Amino acid sequence: MNEQAFYTKDLSVYYGEKQAVKKISMDFPDRQVVALIGPSGCGKSTFLRSLNRMNDLIAGCRIEGEVWIGGQNICDPATDVVSLRQKIGMVWQRPNPFHKSIYENIAFGPRYHGIRGRKELDRIVEDCLRKTALWDEVKDRLDQSGLALSGGQQQRLCIARSLAVKPRILLMDEPASALDPVSTAKIEELIGELKKEYSIVIVTHNMQQAARISDRTAFFFLGDLVEYDDTQKMFTNPSRKSTDDYLSGRFG
Amino acid sequence: MSPRTVDRIATGVICAVAALIMAVLVSLLGFLLFRGVRHIDFHFLTSVPQTIKAGGGIGPQLFNSLFLLVLTMIITIPLGIGAGIYMSEYAKPNRLTGFIRLVVEVLSSFPSIVVGLFGLLVIVNTFGLGYSLLSGALALTVFNLPMMVRLTEQSLRSVPREQKEAGLALGMSQWKTIRSVMLPVALPSIVTGTILAAGRVFGEAAALLFTAGMSSPRLDFTDWNPLHPASPLNPMRPAETLAVHIWKINSEGLAPDAPQIAAGASAVLVIMVLLFNLGARWFGRVLYRKLTAGK
Numbered sequence: 001m002n003e004q005a006f007y008t009k010d011l012s013v014y015y016g017e018k019q020a021v022k023k024i025s026m027d028f029p030d031r032q033v034v035a036l037i038g039p040s041g042c043g044k045s046t047f048l049r050s051l052n053r054m055n056d057l058i059a060g061c062r063i064e065g066e067v068w069i070g071g072q073n074i075c076d077p078a079t080d081v082v083s084l085r086q087k088i089g090m091v092w093q094r095p096n097p098f099h100k101s102i103y104e105n106i107a108f109g110p111r112y113h114g115i116r117g118r119k120e121l122d123r124i125v126e127d128c129l130r131k132t133a134l135w136d137e138v139k140d141r142l143d144q145s146g147l148a149l150s151g152g153q154q155q156r157l158c159i160a161r162s163l164a165v166k167p168r169i170l171l172m173d174e175p176a177s178a179l180d181p182v183s184t185a186k187i188e189e190l191i192g193e194l195k196k197e198y199s200i201v202i203v204t205h206n207m208q209q210a211a212r213i214s215d216r217t218a219f220f221f222l223g224d225l226v227e228y229d230d231t232q233k234m235f236t237n238p239s240r241k242s243t244d245d246y247l248s249g250r251f252g
Numbered sequence: 253m254s255p256r257t258v259d260r261i262a263t264g265v266i267c268a269v270a271a272l273i274m275a276v277l278v279s280l281l282g283f284l285l286f287r288g289v290r291h292i293d294f295h296f297l298t299s300v301p302q303t304i305k306a307g308g309g310i311g312p313q314l315f316n317s318l319f320l321l322v323l324t325m326i327i328t329i330p331l332g333i334g335a336g337i338y339m340s341e342y343a344k345p346n347r348l349t350g351f352i353r354l355v356v357e358v359l360s361s362f363p364s365i366v367v368g369l370f371g372l373l374v375i376v377n378t379f380g381l382g383y384s385l386l387s388g389a390l391a392l393t394v395f396n397l398p399m400m401v402r403l404t405e406q407s408l409r410s411v412p413r414e415q416k417e418a419g420l421a422l423g424m425s426q427w428k429t430i431r432s433v434m435l436p437v438a439l440p441s442i443v444t445g446t447i448l449a450a451g452r453v454f455g456e457a458a459a460l461l462f463t464a465g466m467s468s469p470r471l472d473f474t475d476w477n478p479l480h481p482a483s484p485l486n487p488m489r490p491a492e493t494l495a496v497h498i499w500k501i502n503s504e505g506l507a508p509d510a511p512q513i514a515a516g517a518s519a520v521l522v523i524m525v526l527l528f529n530l531g532a533r534w535f536g537r538v539l540y541r542k543l544t545a546g547k
Contacts, residue, residue, distance in 0.1 A: 054417055059345055086423030096414035099437050108432070109422040158418070165422050 006051075006169065006199070011065035011075075013046050013055060020046045022223040023065065028169075033191060033200045035210035035231065038220035039246070044203050047220070048171050051201065052088040053081050069169070086113065089162030089198070093174040095154035097146035097161070102138050105146045105157055109165040128160040132190055152183025156190065163194075170194065172202040176209065188213050207247060211235050219243045281522065288519025291512050297520070300470075301497070306509040310517050312468045315484055316385070316491040317454055317524075320464060323389035323487060324453050328396045329446060335397075336404020341430055360398030365458040367395045372462035383490040388464025392453050399452075403445035407438035440540035447532030451525045457495035465490035466500055494521050 007027035013020050021043040028034050036044040046055065053074060055061045066073045074084050098105050106128050107121045115121060125142070129135040134156045138149070146157050155175060162170065172191075176184040191200060191213050204210050210217050211231060218228040219240075227234065227243045238244045245251055299309030339356075343349040371391030381387045411434045419429030435442075468491055471484045478485040492500070498517045501510045 052421060054421065057413075057417065057420070082423050082425055084423075085421050088421070090417070090421035092414045092417070094412075094414060096412065096418050098415070098418065098433055109424075112422070112424055112428060112432075161418070162421065 006069040009066040013050050014062040016060045020223055024225045028199055030199055031195055032215040033195050033213055035214035035217045036203045037210050042220040043223040044220040045173055048173055048203050052085050086165050087167050089167035089170045091159050091172040091175045094178050095151055095158050097154050097157050101143045102146050103142040105161050106164045124164050128163045132156040132160040152179050170198045170200045174203050284518050284522050288515040291516030296516055302507050304506045308507055312471050313492055313494045313497040317493040320385055320388055320493055321450055321453050324392040327393045328400050332397055332400020333404050335401045340405040340408035356398045356401050364395055367391055368459040368462045383465030384488045385491045386487045388460045391459045391463040395459050396449050399449050404442055407441040411437045440536040443539055444532045444536035447528050451528035455495050455525055457499050460493055460496050466492050468492045
């Protein structure tokens with residue numbers, strides 16, 4: 001596989017007249033964690049959501065530039081968004097399990113994509129729940145509602161759900177910011193495991209979190225990509241002054 | 253006045269208003285039931301009405317009301333849900349959809365007697381459907397459709413956006429996401445609202461005067477072929493519903509026990525509508541539990 005899992009080229013996103021993301025070119029190395037940080041409203045979530053065309057849902061939102069994934073520019077209007085999104089998993093800030101049983105939350109995606117055999121689905125469900133360290137906690141109550149789980153468990157269920165359709169990339173929009181510290185630690189640990197198999201892009205408000213879990217960090221400010229480098233270097237010796245100011249808590 | 257006093261006064265006024273509404277409701281219900289319930293028995297519910305003799309029942313009217321309800325709902329539900337899904341998920345926010353929404357709002361506040369006249373002119377005369385159950389059902393559809401559309405639209409809109417995004421992010425088509433992710437979440441409130449709308453249909457009289465008619469042919473309750481004129485299931489026959497019957501015997505009833513029959517029929521009507529309301533809540537809850545946890 002190409003070393004670069006995917007990259008963007010001059011990607012701009014507009015909400016009506018307002019430009020929320022300004023000509024950003026970034027490349028995302030395969031099987032690494034890239035953290036997007038920056039103050040609220042800096043465009044990092046908008047940028048993340050344009051990587052699987054989720055911004056299509058927002059009225060008045062317009063995208064310019066290119067996002068190349070697997071040799072394909074997904075901003076091309078001819079792109080099959082449905083099959084694109086299958087390759088890209090997504091996790092939101094608030095856990096959003098389907099209003100279905102734990103089993104169905106995971107089996108739903110693969111079944112839609114054509115896997116019908118009960119045994120095969122059972123295997124996928126177990127596999128995904130094991131990967132998210134949820135299996136031992138829920139294996140006796142797979143037919144209960146996913147909403148009956150705790151917030152942290154729900155979030156892991158959502159991650160498991162996105163793994164079930166075999167994506168290559170995981171997009172995470174502040175996946176731990178609505179969770180308690182113990183659940184947060186579990187999610188972070190999980191991300192460390194998942195990056196062995198998936199390329200992960202994570203938006204986070206928590207700079208310590210970015211430092212702990214990511215390989216590379218991108219600092220966004222007012223829609224610009226200010227600096228993008230190895231996490232180690234960013235946090236110890238950033239090359240731009242505003243990055244340094246932000247990381248040391250002088251603004252934002 | 254100190255803020256605390258103001259707060260106390262406000263609390264008092266709000267509680268008093270609530271108590272007033274409760275009192276009106278309870279006394280109204282109590283009055284109707286007190287006057288009516290003693291006339292209700294099996295004979296009353298099943299026998300045919302008498303024109304000039306005492307001892308008539310409301311059997312055909314009760315059946316007509318229920319049958320008309322079913323017919324109306326068969327027409328209204330698919331149309332209403334379809335249009336509601338369109339308004340919530342497909343319509344782009346522009347002037348046209350704003351206009352559609354306005355039309356729906358206006359239509360939902362139409363006086364039902366006007367809907368009845370419209371039904372008479374268009375459905376009964378122009379389309380030549382005559383005074384029939386089908387005409388009545390179509391008129392009631394006009395009357396009910398706006399509520400169904402709005403209800404579906406609002407129920408779908410109240411589904412959290414992340415639910416929809418989660419479906420789409422798994423690579424599901426828009427329709428699959430609506431059908432399998434959003435509708436199950438929205439369905440309990442759609443069902444509850446639908447049953448409430450059904451209660452409204454059940455009690456509607458004015459829109460039916462000129463569409464379903466004010467008479468009921470002799471029904472043969474052993475003949476269930478919908479094509480036979482005397483069959484209760486024939487949608488092309490005229491049909492007087494319970495609400496229309498109450499209006500008729502109250503205004504021009506000749507039977508000596510007309511006031512008692514009206515009281516009994518009113519009580520039946522109110523009880524049915526109450527049952528609809530309670531049933532709606534219960535069914536909505538059960539449905540939600542079934543859809544969300546089961547497979």
